[in-house]
Amino acid sequence: MICSYVGHATIAISISKTQQSEYSQTMAQKVKSPSKLAHVVLRTANFRNMVQYYKDFLGAEASYENDMLCFLRYDEEHHRIALIAFPGTQPKVIGSSGLEHTAFTFDTLEDLMLGYQQRKALGMVPSWCVNHGPTTSLYYTDPDGNQIETQVDNFDTAEEANEFMASKEFAENPIGTDFDPEDLIRRLASGEDAASIKRRREIGPRGLP
Numbered sequence: 001m002i003c004s005y006v007g008h009a010t011i012a013i014s015i016s017k018t019q020q021s022e023y024s025q026t027m028a029q030k031v032k033s034p035s036k037l038a039h040v041v042l043r044t045a046n047f048r049n050m051v052q053y054y055k056d057f058l059g060a061e062a063s064y065e066n067d068m069l070c071f072l073r074y075d076e077e078h079h080r081i082a083l084i085a086f087p088g089t090q091p092k093v094i095g096s097s098g099l100e101h102t103a104f105t106f107d108t109l110e111d112l113m114l115g116y117q118q119r120k121a122l123g124m125v126p127s128w129c130v131n132h133g134p135t136t137s138l139y140y141t142d143p144d145g146n147q148i149e150t151q152v153d154n155f156d157t158a159e160e161a162n163e164f165m166a167s168k169e170f171a172e173n174p175i176g177t178d179f180d181p182e183d184l185i186r187r188l189a190s191g192e193d194a195a196s197i198k199r200r201r202e203i204g205p206r207g208l209p
Contacts, residue, residue, distance in 0.1 A: 039080050040102050042146065047085035049143045054081055056122055057140070057148065058104070092145045101139065101147035109136065109194040112152040113185050129184075131200045132176040133169070134161040136184075154198040173206040 044050045051070045054060060060072040063079050068086075071079035106112040116126070116138055126138040127147075135151040142148060155161040164170055177200055187197050 038077065039082060040099075041082040041084060042144070043084050043086055043089050044144055045085070045089040045091050046143050047083060050083050053143050054083065057119065057124060057142070094145050099146070101149050103137075103149035103151055105135075106150065106152050109152050109184075109198060110188065112136065112138070112150060113181065113188060115150060116181055117185070126181065128178070129181050130176040130178050131198070133164050133173075133200045136179075136198050137176075138181065152198070154200070169200075169202055173203065175206045175208065177201045177203050177206075 042050065047068065047070075051062075051065070051072075054072055055062070058072065058074045058081070060074040060081065063071040063073050065071070068084065070083045072081045072083070073079050106115065119125070119140070124140060126140050128139040130137055130139075131154070133154065135154055137149050137151040140148045140150070153161065155164065184197060188194070
């Protein structure tokens with residue numbers, strides 16, 4: 001007999017010894033990983049501003065929207081971001097524990113920087129631009145103070161990225177090297193190869209501020 005916890009109830013399940021052995025072997029394995037990260041839900045006291053910000057920032061449209069709830073999509077998924085205005089929600093306390101940032105990946109460096117230029121035209125400018133090594137990244141701050149990262153992978157394969165993250169260069173500087181996005185755009189416009197631009201400039205040790 002195996003006891004299974006479901007909700008607030010514990011259910012006793014009668015199974016054979018063979019089934020129990022198979023169950024024990026399965027439970028001893030690593031927990032089954034999900035196939036993808038589906039969406040992020042943000043609670044907000046600034047609902048209308050946040051909805052418009054994310055529509056503009058992501059080029060998203062609402063799958064469903066009312067006065068308290070909005071589901072936003074920008075690809076094949078029914079929603080990637082949801083915003084909820086729970087009654088009594090307080091403004092975000094900057095510096096408190098919780099989600100640090102949400103990241104969105106672009107296919108190419110050109111796409112990443114086109115998005116940068118389009119957001120800049122809407123008054124959205126990054127607060128931090130950094131080449132982490134595995135990614136070239138631009139960080140933004142939404143109206144509630146949540147951080148958003150837009151990024152492009154610097155390596156063609158996950159194996160190459162994992163190899164870099166196991167290197168002494170990454171151990172010495174796991175944060176990255178800051179860059180000027182306008183300079184990066186000029187380098188792209190000059191015809192410099194994207195792979196060269198994405199290669200991190202090593203600056204020596206760097207930790208958290």
